[in-house]
Amino acid sequence: MENIDIQIHKALNSEIAELSSSEIIIRSLEDGVDLVGNLYYQGIDRVVIYEKNITPAFFDLKTGLAGEILQKFTNYRLRTVIVGDFSRYSSNSLRDFILESNKGHQINFVSTLEEAINLLSPNA
Template structure:
């Protein structure tokens, strides 16, 4: 869940999200982050989430049910 992740993760200038999620992608490990991402106003973060959700490895989703669905497909 997003509330278990440091707020700096969602500030792309810190590069934390990019570095961590790149590791998941490199090792082909699936990850779903559950939360309400509408609270973030950064256009670059919204684009980052949108691009991540196009793939199958890293997804930002609204519910646990959606996370489980994405992880099992």
């Protein structure tokens, strides 16, 4: 996981990994699988990723990339919050996808790191 800064946030007896980079971290399904594997190997089960570090193709649901990658995250029970400004996307299907995801606790989309940490905290 080169060029990725991982900051660990403590929340009760749990750790939340905040990933950030000046580059795109997830460009493809393979990048997503590698990321899940690395985090799983490190014992991390809660992660914050920034929208800016994910390829724009992820947010075009027609590509299928979001579904494929998020399925891997779900299979490994990696609770994930993506932080960003999603209002700039005009796709109704993406908006619906985000709303539906936010009803659950596995994959969520929020606008701030504080919201992400609160969602991923054990009492959330």
